[in-house]
Amino acid sequence: MSDNHGHHGHGHGHGVSAHADRRHLGGALALIAAFMAVEVVIGVIAGSLALISDAGHMLTDAMAIVLALVAMRIAARPPRDGFTYGLKRAEIISAQANGITLLLLAAYFTVEGVRRLIEPPHVEGLFVVVTGLAGIAVNVAATWLLSRADRSSLNVEGAFQHILNDLYAFIATTLAGVIVWLTGWARADAIAALMVAALMSKAGWGLVRAAGRVFMEAAPAEVNPAEVGRQIAALDTVVEVHDLHIWEVTSGYAALSAHVLVTPGADCHAARLAAECLLREGPGIMHTTLQVDHASPGSHAFDDDGALRRLVQHCADPHGPTHHSLRRDEMAAGDGRTGHRCTAPGE
Template identity: 80%
Template sequence: MAEHGHGHGHGVSAEADRRYLTGALALIVGFMAVEVVIGFLAQSLALISDAGHMLTDAIAIVFALIAMRIAARPPQGGFTYGLKRAEIISAQINGITLLLLSAYFIVEGIRRLIVPSEVEGLYVVVTGLAGIVVNLAATWLLSRANRSSLNVEGAYQHILNDLFAFIATTIAGAVIWLTGWGRADAIAALVVAALMLKAGWGLVRDAGRVFMEAAPVGMNPAEIGARTAALEHVVEVHDLHIWEVTSGYAALSAHVLVTPGADCHAIRLAAERMFHDTYGIGHTTLQVDHTSSEALTIDGADAHCRDPHGPTHHGGATTSAGPLAGHADHEEPGDTAHPPQDPA
């Protein structure tokens, strides 16, 4: 008897308020235009790198706003999940942009360490202090939005890193103004580049996990499989898949074998409750079968289990013929009720 349970609670919090992102965008774009002009007048690489970072901030917010609208469209046609991964594409673009900019400013910063330029320290200090105020306001606006979305988190990380960059730039400007040591500007630019590199790599890595359909961070498939197999009347769990459709929207599917005569509906509900309450997984697809079910056999072969994906998790339940009656050929050496930790 096959049971397919579908829990449709997506586990996604309320959509980020577009007004917060729009307000932050207006602040960033307005100040960026002023900073570019002052950066060239002061011959400050730190200010120009900050302006470049603010440009990526603005692009990140624009992408976030567009991705929100696209992701909100209902599923249709071949897009059975809708276009929710548009937000992950946006986060990936943001991350790659940060990495490219960091590479440029590292090269330029090293060049200016070797051959320092004349920098107007007072301009840098004044502009840096104004930048701190603007970025504090923008960071506060984005912090009130829904940061459970990797898309919004990407925009937030851009703004937060820019705030740190302005602090470094202001310190460098003060050093130049008070001591005349021009290399402080290049050092500040390298600090900005390092912050970009860290934030960019984090976004690319996290978005890549979603694209590669890895289990969400903090969820161990081996642990979840073992806990499912430990449920009453469960004999075996295999073909267990856990992935993210988009950030905050985890999904799970699995094939669960139970003892003959067990209530498949009750076991499915117990498993779904455990997934939801313990791991926050609201979208599940479970195939629940009795171990002696003929539904698994086509032309005398175990068609479903011929090519299982991932490890098999064995429970403590047994049948009259022993564990896994009719499925002994599916057991692989080394399978245990508590498999080793899965790095995914």
């Protein structure tokens, strides 16, 4: 007997506030685009690499927000034309693109910063200070706007990281401008640009790595698949769990599928409900597909150590580790075996 269940309610959070998120991102985009144009002109006049690097970073900020807004619209489209999850992963593509642009810019400004350390050009410190202070004000406002959006979305977090790094960059640039203005030491400008490059590298790598986990179908970072398998195997009547897969469709949208074997004669429907409840209340996985079958009589037995072992292969090609029920002595003592009483969603 098999009990196949596809449960795909859309409980993940950031869809509810998508309109507010778009408004916050749009406001930040307008601020950044206006200031960026001014900064490029002043950076060229002042001969400041730190200012020009900030302007370049602000260009990627603007691109990041545009990408985020486009991705949010694409991701909101309903499933069709073979895209059974819709286009929700467009947001992860956006986050990946943001991370890559940060890394590329960091490489450029590192090379240019080192060149200027060796041969420092003349820098107008006062221009840098005034522009830097204005940049701090603009980025504080933009950071505040984006902090009000739903940062559990990797897409929004990507745009937020761009803006936050730009705020740090302006602080470094302003300090460098003060040093150049008061002491005439032009290398401070190049050092500030290198500090900005280091911050860009850190944020860019974090985004690329997080988006890469989603693309490679990894489990959410906060979920331990082995522990989830053990918890399901510890449920009442469950004998074995295999073909357990946990992945993220997009930020905040984890999905799970598994093949669960229960004792001959057990209620497959009750076992599935108990497993769904465990997954919902434990790791918070709402989107589950569980196939529940009866284990064949005599297919499992306890070995000399008291551990349950499979004698007969249930599936032709099982994937990943297999999680068995508890040891015989633990089962006799009732340790860990539970029917997992829980409330229905929304209660």
